Amino acid sequence: MDEPDTAAILPEDLLSAASLDDQPPDSDDVHGGEAGVQTTGAAARPACPPPVSVEPVLFLSMFSVALQAPLCTQYLWDRISEDLGYNGSKSSDCVNSSAPPDPLQKEVETLTAHWNLYINLGGFLVGILVVPLLGSWSDVAGRRLVLVLPNLGLALQVVVYLVVMYLRLPVAYFLVGRLLSGLSGDFNAVLAGCFAYVADVSDRRSRTFRVAVLEACLGLSGMLASIIGGQWRRAQGYINPFWLVLATNLASALYAYLFVRESVHPDPSAKLLTTRHHKAVWRLYSTGGGSEGVGRFHRCKLWLYTLCFFLVVTVHFGSRDLYVLYELSSPLCWSSALIGYGSAALHLAYLSSLLGLKLMQRCLEDSWVALVGLASNIIGLVVFSVADSTQLMFTGYGLCFLFMAATPVLRSKLSKLVDPSEQGALFASVACVESSCYLVGSSLFNSLYPATRHFMKGFTFLFAAIVLFIPAGIIGVLQCLDQRRARRESAAS
Known part of the structure; x- marks a missing residue:
């Protein structure tokens, strides 16, 4: 790794580094030996925020x-x-399904x-x-x-x-x-x-x-x-x-x-139409980025957290497509007003997740915050799968009040695994993953819902809850391995 440019380090970075001297290292902050140090070059931060x-x-x-x-x-x-x-136009009486469909x-x-x-x-x-x-x-x-x-x-x-x-x-x-x-x-x-x-x-x-x-x-x-x-x-x-x-x-x-003020020092000679930009994204996931000293475990973490992000966001997009369809049909038969209230409750979970994340960070590591958010999402989806009344459906929305706490944690963990000079390449690849999540989620869940509703109308929501156990297990195992590694390094020093 290049030698750090002390002129490009913000004052709060120095204070943060000083406050971390007496604390055990966070393995997510270890990359090539220097945690969080802004390197020289085009990606260095400005001297002031x-x-x-x-x-x-x-x-x-x-x-x-x-x-x-x-x-x-x-x-x-x-x-x-x-x-x-x-x-x-579609009939407003969702119970009357005896009429033949209009071709x-x-x-x-x-x-x-x-x-x-x-x-x-x-x-x-x-x-x-x-x-x-x-x-x-x-x-x-x-x-x-x-x-x-x-x-x-x-x-x-x-x-x-x-x-x-x-x-x-x-x-x-x-x-x-x-x-x-x-x-x-x-x-x-x-x-x-x-x-x-x-x-x-x-x-x-x-x-x-x-x-x-x-x-x-x-x-x-x-x-x-x-x-x-x-x-x-x-x-x-x-x-x-x-x-x-x-x-x-x-x-x-x-x-x-x-x-918006620049957050990196621009290089006027930087070319847009060159293959080096796509190669930078490939190098990010094939070698763990441009820093030296990156081991296989670090690269595995990058792939595993990306997989977790893919599964979580796919479930979010896929299940969101089905809420309105589920609420319009029997036995709920919601009106447009109730559907609007349900949509508002789902979007309000963004705020409650933000507040919950801020509070939980005071006593929990980010990984455990993500697991709490996934647990909230899983419980809410299970309730949706058996919801046969308006009260039960809104109970599911209420239980999902922390369901968005996992994705910011995953984005942050991915960001900490790469160099400051690779943040754009990382989040560009994450944005492409998110776009593919929409296509995969919509295709999978909209195909699964009509294929399974004859034996269990809410099976798709139950399937989504089961899928979320995969990222929950990965995040939990990685956090335990990180803590064991930190204790071993602390004992060795």
């Missing part, structure tokens, strides 16, 4: 994505219905689902190539451009959508807009840039909480967008809400450009 951070960027970007996603699906439904001459409605549902799949898959396939490129490039060129460019790409996507709506072009042009957004990194690049920025400016003790704050921004903006979007569409149609989406993306890009 930035006056503002990236939470507003992530909040605004997530708001725009959460606002437009359901509106796009509804617009596709309406346009395809119009093209096929279908004027019906035209089934065709509309199929075509809408297919176009949704094409649009999402197109954005994913382009983004999985571009996001690692941008993330690794930000390690040398600076974070701010990686926050600005994807928001401009998202704004360009909305412009295409508005042109389609004004000129009533074929819905296939929605795919063109999504591909243009994917070429700029899409929302995943914003995620990678924001989490890498927080890793740059936070010390190692506060990093988990700072990451949890970003996670809470995702939940709050998603809840706000869900409330606004549905009401506004019913009142004024599709076009005006999409103008708000455009304004939000532009505001996020403008804020990042004007107010």
